[in-house]
Amino acid sequence: MTTQTISVPSAATRRQGRSTVPRNRRTTPRQFFSRLPIRVFLAILLVIVVYPMLWMFLGSFKTQNEFLNEPFWTLPQSWSLDNYVSVFDSGFGTYILNSIIVVFPSLAVILIVGVAAGFALEVMVWKGRGTVLLLFLAGIMVPTQMSILPLFTIYFRTGLTGSYWPMILTYIATGLPLTVFMMATFFRSVPREIFEASTLDGARILRSFWAVGLPLVKNAIFTVGLVQFFFLWNDLLIALTFTNSDALRTIQVGLLNFTGQYGAVQYGPTFAAIAVNVLGTLFIYLFLNQQVMKGLTAGSVKG
Amino acid sequence: MERVLGDKRAILILLGPALVVYSLIMLVPIVWSLGYTVLDGNPIVGFTFNGFGNFIKFFQDPAAWSVIWFTVRFAIVMTVLQVGAGFGLSPLYVFWLKRSSSAIRTIIFFPIVLPTVAVALLFQRLFEAAPTTGPVNSFLGLFGIESIDWFGTPDASFWILLLMGLWQSMGFYGVLLYAGLLDIPEEMLESARLDGAGGWKLIRTIVLPLSLPVLLSSLIFSINGTLKVFDSVVALTNGGPGNATTPLTVYMFQTSFTYGQYGYGSTIALMLTILCLIFTIFIFRSTRRDVTKG
Known part of the structure; x- marks a missing residue:
């Protein structure tokens, strides 16, 4: 609700603010009208993007009667929270809690294990790392549908079905390839001399990973974490496959x-x-739109 | 130096956990799944050997063909639309809005992070025809167009999936291609402008060739995403009406979990993987030829 009311005027004022800029140069009426179609087009585009969400938030305060008997553009008659109360009465709180229980532990493991693997694959020197990197790349290409049936069998045989474990384990495995790949790319942008210098200073490699590598890619880890959070939080396929009860x-x-x-x-x-x-x-x-945009676009170009 | 950066024990500690988890929960099941394609049954009733039965069944299954046809059609049209929309937005960001584009970019990007299930439920209401008239049909009513039952006919359902996909992803592809455009050196654009190239000519001769690498990865990313479309179909049309909007992913899910045919389900999953591979290679090939030509 608040974003809509804040972000729309800000975009509008920004655009109005711009219209004065070319006027300082030489704005002929012809130039003004030639820019008009683009302005109108952008305004329509913003309405198309923002209005559905605004409509949803307004609708969440309306009564059934208002929906059935009033046109769609009317404002709610009262700002009562009855609808929200009935949502939580129907067990939505449990669903949110379940999501938190499966997403955050998975996210933590993905990041810890994935960052370490990215370091080993990019900074360290050994035979066969190209092959291993390719192995992880395969995980990005092959659809999840290829692994869920055997996984269902594995979880069923080991008695994990009916707990949070199938979701957590599967999330970790599906999140790893992209994380490893993105982290390897971020470590690539760190000058090698830094690690070589810390090695010359007598630091063991695990120590230079912990004390030198990690702080350098702190922001990158945060960005990757954000991207993975959206993937896991919004996931439907894995959650639908491995939830066999309402609880x-x-x-x-x-x-x-x-x-x-x-x-x-x-x-x-x-x-x-x-x-x-x-x-x-x-x-x-x-709050984090710039990092989210950077992370999501980086993740796709590499993937 | 080499000894420290090549420390075997350290590599094992750092890479080991990721590799073990990934191998056990991704790689082994993928190979296992290939084994399922020659079996029949499911883990609860047990498996029997079926040879190439599943593949023969797949190619003789009329439902499978209509599902493939929908998957391919949807992936191609959706990719053209969303990458095209992104490609249309990116020069708008760079050349017309310049610095002030940040707010607009951020707003139009936003829908991609929304949960698809939520967006789908919202779109069901937006395009509703009865019992209440949703905003879209009301808007069409202004022009004297009668309410369309968007979920009742195969064509309308196909289009509503496309519209929803476009609404969610155009901002994302806009930013993706915009980032590619930013890499074009300003001097190059400036000198092209001095040479008298403007508007379409500038886009055609400078922007298009130079943003080709980003365009290529956008296309590959998009086609791989749209071939695997699942959430939006399940939540918006649930494959209907009939199976008119059922992609391979949903067909695989129904076959495996509703009918308990794991062997056939794995075969469908394998077909999906092959389809993704074919399209990726095809895009790679076709653009490479263009690059050498231009």
């Missing part, structure tokens, strides 16, 4: 089944559930 559902699986709970669509609660689901990512993006 294990993550926030995405919970939302997917949300509308199905009632016969007819309960508009208000549905909108509130979407809003709750979106809120986490929205909040992160509000």
Whole structure:
């Protein structure tokens, strides 16, 4: 809600601010009109991107009656939180908790293990590291569908089915290839002399990884962590495969089944559930949008 | 130096955990999955040997063909649309908006980080026809167009998937290609401008050839993502109406978990992998030829 009201005017004022800039040079009326179509186009584009989200937040306060009898553009008659209350009454709190339980431990392991592997593959010198890097690259290319059936068998045989473990383990394995690959790229941009110097100073390699390497790629680790967080938090395939009971559902699986709970669509609660689901990512993006953009685009070019 | 940077024990400590976890939970299952393709059954009832039965079944299965046709059609159209939209946005960011583009870039990028399930539920309401009229149909109503039942016909469902994908991803591809454009040296653009190249000519002669590497990786990334489309289909149309919008991923999921046919499911997964490989190689080949030509 708050982002919409903050970000839209800021974009608008920025664009208005720009229109004065060319005027300082030589702005003929012809130039002004030749720029007009682009301005209009951008305004429409921003409305298309922002309006659905604004509509969703407004809708999350409306009653069923308002949805059925009022046109879509009306504002809610009251700002009551009833819809949100009914969302949490239907067990959404558990879904959020489940997501936190599976995502954050996976994320921690992915980062710790992945950063170390990236260091070993990029900074250290040994035979066969090209092959191992290629092995990780294969994990980015091959679809997850290729591994979930045997994994289902493994978890079933080992009795892990019905716990959080199948999700956590699978998340770690699917998150590793991209993390290793991105971290190797980041270590590549660190001048080799730094590690060679610390070696000459008598530091053991594990120590130069810990005391020299890690601080240098601190920001990169944070960026990769953000990217992986979005992948894991938004995942549906793995969560859907390995949740066999309502008690294990993550926030995405919970939302997917949300509308199905009632016969007819309960508009208000549905909108509130979407809003709750979106809120986490929205909040992160509000503060860290530049890192998120950098991370996601870097991840795709390498991948 | 070499001895320290090549310390075997340290390599084992640093790389070992990642490699072991990755091998056990990704590589072994991938090979295992290949083994499933010649079997029939599932872990609960047990497996029986089926030879090439699954492959024969796949090529004779009319549902499989319509699923492949949808997967390929969706991937190609979606890739053209989203990379095209990104390619349209990027010069807008660089040449028209310049420094002030940051806020607009950030806003248009945002939908890509949203959970697809949430976006899909939102789009169901946005495009709703009955019992309430959603914003899109109301808007069409202004022009006297009657409400379209977006989820009722195969064509409309196909388009709504595309529209949702485009809404989510155009900002992402815009920034991706924008980053590629920034790498073009300013002097090169300046000298081209002095030579009288502007607008389309500038884009065609300078921007397009120079952003080709980024364009290539965007295309490969996009086609690999869209061939594996899963979340948006499951949440938006659930493959319907009928199986008109069922991609290979969803067909594989239904076959394996609804009908418990792990052997056939693995065969479908293998076909998906092969399809991704074919498209990736195809894009690599075709652009390489263009580079040597230009």
